[in-house]
Amino acid sequence: MTFMKILNYTVVMTPDESGGYVVTCPALPGLVTEGDTLEEAREMAADAILGYLESLRKDGEPIPADNSITEEITVEFA
Numbered sequence: 001m002t003f004m005k006i007l008n009y010t011v012v013m014t015p016d017e018s019g020g021y022v023v024t025c026p027a028l029p030g031l032v033t034e035g036d037t038l039e040e041a042r043e044m045a046a047d048a049i050l051g052y053l054e055s056l057r058k059d060g061e062p063i064p065a066d067n068s069i070t071e072e073i074t075v076e077f078a
Helices: 038-058
Strands: 012-015 021-024 032-035
Touching (some): 021 038, 032 038
Antiparallel strands (some): 021 032
């Protein structure tokens, strides 16, 4: 029996000037994908992360943990 491990990764979805969203994952350097909508961007991110992790495993590389602390900071600017 194969046990599945659940991993959580922080992604950053940035609106693209030409429309849609560009997605990056700070814990996985070089991972970039995009989607026309937030829903599509989420789906593409999940697919890209799985592909990235499968590639690491195939190459015998360690699977990185995401130790990101995500926080929104408000500043006053005049």
